[in-house]
Amino acid sequence: MARLKSYLLAGTTLVCALGIGYVMQFGLALPGQGKTAQSKPLQVSDITEVSSATALPLPPTDLQFDIEMPNQPIELAAADPGLIGTELPQDNTVESFGCDVRMEASPAAGAMVKLSLSSACHASERVTIHHQGMVFTEVMQPDGSLDLTVPALAEAAVFMASFPGGDGAMATVEVTSMPFYDRVVLQWKGDAGLQLHAREFDADYFTDGHVWAATSGDLSATARGEGGFLTRLGQSEAPEAQLVEIYSYPTGATKRSGEIALSVEAEVTGANCETRVEAQTFELIGGADLRVRDMTLEIPGCDSTGDFLVLNNLVQDLTIAAR
Template sequence: MSKARRYITAGGTLACALGIGYFMQAGAQSPAQNATAIPGPALEAPVEITQIELTSAGAVPPMTAPEPVALPATPVTLAVAQDVPLTDTLPEEEIAPSFACDYIMEARAQAAAMVEVTLSAPCQPNTNFTLHHNGMMFTAVTDDQGESTLTIPALAEAAVFIAAFEDGEGAISTATMDTLALYDRFVVQWRGGEVLHLHAFEYGAEFGGSGHVWANASEDMTRALKGEGGFLTSLGEPNLDQGLRAEVYTFPTGAMLQDGVVHFQVEAEVTDANCSRDFEAQSIATGAEGLVVQDIVLAMPDCEGIGDFLVLKNLFNDLKIASN
């Protein structure tokens, strides 16, 4: 109880006590005291009352209680719904509709030991994924419909291609490459931007001259099919800062009609993203010696050298061609 409420209760009790005392004091006075306290004339003579007759109302008998209502002669039948017997088979739960997302990838062998890889992933529109093939990997992106079509140089006769999304979903496909033995391939791969460039100098070609094959003069597979020289394939999404990239040089060693030598060099550009740090890359080569893989670690110059290039001339052995 609050303090204010205690104060209110105490005050009320006191007022009641005072009132009771007053009435008790007034009721304690004798009739004589009351008479002497009232002034006035003398009392008149008493009046005699005679012929008093006592009357009373006749006795009223008590009301009779109502008779109980008789039950109907026909007994009342209580009806209940019949129980439905349980069966062993419970009703099947209705399956909620869901959006099916099938990942479909196909690989088709093409000319010059190239493979057309098509991917359909309706649940992955405009999404990055990594394409893996025999140690080579690069980043690609699906279109608005979740589809992608890529043309990839094969690195194995039993070629396996894997598309892997960041959420763990993906697809796999295979292709048999019967003509791969006619071609030699040289790969450099790295992460992030236009950093590495693979240069092939065919038959003593000078930089920028005929027979110098690189990203700015990549040629195409028609040249290889005719036995005239090689071509370069760039793989990976160029607009991704941390995307995986690769360049592949293909030379038709088994179809050339001219003897000669192909020299190689790899250039690494110094950028603000790799200056003053180690830059990691990898090389892959196919040919008579099988698959040869090398890890590359470059100690890049300090950031005052942004825009300069490191030149690697011994990453690949010269390719010597004997005419067929």
């Protein structure tokens, strides 16, 4: 019985389809009569759902769609003559987010230079500072800033900062007090274990007047012309770190006379034992031109860990005469 109902339903559907097709093609006129009058539109008064299952007629439903159009006129932005020829904004993301690298330099006491570096896009990133051949590695602060005080090696001092990706900046400053200071620089790369020592006026090791990284001197004594100071720059934790130590003495304003013994020393450690260490020294003494020396040092075996190698003649001692 179910199959019979399906056949009847299919036949009824086919007949309806043929009838609808006929009306759409010829209207209500018989074939051959032509369309001498306009056909009335077909109106749907009710919809009945049918299926192969028992069909239940639905109540008559009127399908109405009310669409209200706005009364106000529609304005198109492209029709605004003021927009003609206007260029779309370019992608200036770098500038708008402060990704420029800015570097400022200003003179400070002791023939020093205050450097201020900023770049929001290089926060916590490695940066290399260059000055007269002196090179050291620093790390930007999490807010993208870096403030340093660096001993100058020239009156017309030029400083450059460079990032691994190629970005960088440059700053210049006049250091008028530079002629009053003698300076000796030691620089190296990695865990070389190197140190710069100055023993002022016959001072013994680890006494007053022994200036090195652990006892870097007193700037107030320097201002009085009574002693020098040591500056260490660079972050040893940075990748491929480059480090530098600078000893400064106010020769042009000193109130003391005598000798300052300078030496480069290397501690044998587990990181540098049985390796070859390369370094450079810079000397700016008595108003002469900057003198640069390259150094290569063979570090003994690891059984000598804790020992020190003292290189007395690598840099020139200072002869100081009171003013």
